Amino acid sequence: MTTDTSGGATQPPGADALRARARDLIAAVPPATTPSADFLRARFDAGLAWVHYPEGLGGLGAARALQPVVDAELGTAGAPSNDPHRILIGLGMAAPTLLAHGTETQRRRFLRPLWTGEEVWCQLFSEPGAGSDLAGLATRAVRDGDAWTVDGRKVWTSSAHLARWGILLARTDPAVPKHRGLTCFVCDLTASGVEIRPLRQLTGEAEFNEVLLDGVRIPDAHRVGAVGDGWPVARTTLMNERVSIGGARLPREGGMIAKAAAVWRDRPELRTHELHQRLLGLWVEAEVARLTAERVRQDLAAGHPGPEGSAVKLAFARLNQRISGFEVELRGGEGLLYDDWTLRRPDRVDFTGRDCGYRYLRARGNSIEGGTDEVLLNIVAERVLGLPAEPRDDKDVPWKDLAR
Numbered sequence: 001m002t003t004d005t006s007g008g009a010t011q012p013p014g015a016d017a018l019r020a021r022a023r024d025l026i027a028a029v030p031p032a033t034t035p036s037a038d039f040l041r042a043r044f045d046a047g048l049a050w051v052h053y054p055e056g057l058g059g060l061g062a063a064r065a066l067q068p069v070v071d072a073e074l075g076t077a078g079a080p081s082n083d084p085h086r087i088l089i090g091l092g093m094a095a096p097t098l099l100a101h102g103t104e105t106q107r108r109r110f111l112r113p114l115w116t117g118e119e120v121w122c123q124l125f126s127e128p129g130a131g132s133d134l135a136g137l138a139t140r141a142v143r144d145g146d147a148w149t150v151d152g153r154k155v156w157t158s159s160a161h162l163a164r165w166g167i168l169l170a171r172t173d174p175a176v177p178k179h180r181g182l183t184c185f186v187c188d189l190t191a192s193g194v195e196i197r198p199l200r201q202l203t204g205e206a207e208f209n210e211v212l213l214d215g216v217r218i219p220d221a222h223r224v225g226a227v228g229d230g231w232p233v234a235r236t237t238l239m240n241e242r243v244s245i246g247g248a249r250l251p252r253e254g255g256m257i258a259k260a261a262a263v264w265r266d267r268p269e270l271r272t273h274e275l276h277q278r279l280l281g282l283w284v285e286a287e288v289a290r291l292t293a294e295r296v297r298q299d300l301a302a303g304h305p306g307p308e309g310s311a312v313k314l315a316f317a318r319l320n321q322r323i324s325g326f327e328v329e330l331r332g333g334e335g336l337l338y339d340d341w342t343l344r345r346p347d348r349v350d351f352t353g354r355d356c357g358y359r360y361l362r363a364r365g366n367s368i369e370g371g372t373d374e375v376l377l378n379i380v381a382e383r384v385l386g387l388p389a390e391p392r393d394d395k396d397v398p399w400k401d402l403a404r
Helices: 015-028 036-045 064-076 088-101 104-116 230-246 256-266 273-301 308-336 356-367 373-384
Strands: 121-124 140-144 147-154 165-171 182-188 194-199 208-219
Touching: 015 036, 015 064, 036 104, 088 104, 088 121, 088 165, 088 230, 140 165, 147 165, 147 182, 165 230, 182 208, 182 230, 230 308, 256 273, 256 308, 256 356, 273 308, 308 356, 308 373
Parallel strands: 121 165
Antiparallel strands: 140 147, 147 208, 165 182, 194 208
C-alpha cells in the first residue's frame, strides 16, 4: 500500500509503484546469483507474489490486473518461476480457500511455502460413492479433544503422490442433512494412517491417486471454517477450481487449438474442404471460450467467483475433446500413434508438450475432473439461467438415513 501524505486513506499501489518495487527486489536479491528458492521467498515477502493479496500474505492489496506488470519486470531480469503448472491446485484452489475461510495463523503458515512451491497441495474431496454427489461423502471426522480422527477413502486425487497438504472435506455430523454435516480441514499427507495408491488412467499414467485415511489425526487448529460449515468452504474451492481448470489465461490461438492449427499449416497434403470448415468452426469457438474465460477471471479478481466458472469449465472440456478428435482425424493413421504407455507418476498435465494421441486420451478426463459435465449443466441451468431446480428428495433427510 502507498501512503497518502495529505492524511487521507492509503491507496493501493499502481503500475509505476509496482515496477519500482520489482526493481528494488532485483537490486537487493539479484536473480542471477540468488538460489531460486531464496528469490521466491524474497519476492513473496516483498508483496510481489500475487499483488492483489493482502500485505504480509504475498501481496500489496493492489489490483489483480496489475500482476502482469510485476511478472514482466521480473521476467526481463531472469527471475525464476514458481512453476505454477506443478502447484496448480495450491495456487488455484487451496490459496483462495484459505484466504476466504482460513484463520490468520493458517494463512501465515501455509500461503508462503504454497506459493514458492516448497509445499505441494492436493484436494481430498471425491470418494468412490460420492463423486458427482459430493455432499453425500462418507469419510468421517470425529472430535477427540483438540484433534479430529479421520477415517475414509478418497479417489481421483491429482498430485497426492507429490503433496504435503490436502484440502479435506469430511463428515462430522451424520445426523443432519448431507450438506450441513460437513467440515473442511487441512490434512498432512505425511501423517500416520495416510496411504496413497496410484490410479492408472487411460493414458497409462498415474496422475490421479486413491488416498486411504485410517485413524488420521488432524489438529483442530487445521480446521478451515466452523464445524458443520464445510459445504460453503468446499464451494469456494470448487468455484475456483473450475476457473483454474477451464479459465487459464491463453494468447490468441493458444492451448489445444494451436496444435491443430499448426498441423493444418505445416501439412497441406492432409487438407480437405470439409476439414477446413470444421477447423474454422473450432478456432472461432476456442476464441469465444478464451474471451469468456477472461471475463470470468475479472469477476474472480474482484473477489466474486461465481457459477459462471462452471460454464467456462464445461466449454473447456467439450472443446478440448472435439479439437483433439479433429487432430487425430486430420493426421490420419499417424494420429493413432502413442509415445509411451509406461506407468508413470507425472507432476503435471501437459496437453501441448505431448503427442496427438496423448491429447486425445487425456481430454476424456476433462468431462470428469472439477465436476462432471452433468453436474455443471445443472449448475448453469439453475444458478446462471435461473431455471427450475431438478426435484430432489434427499435435501432434508439426515445423511445417516439416506440409502447408499
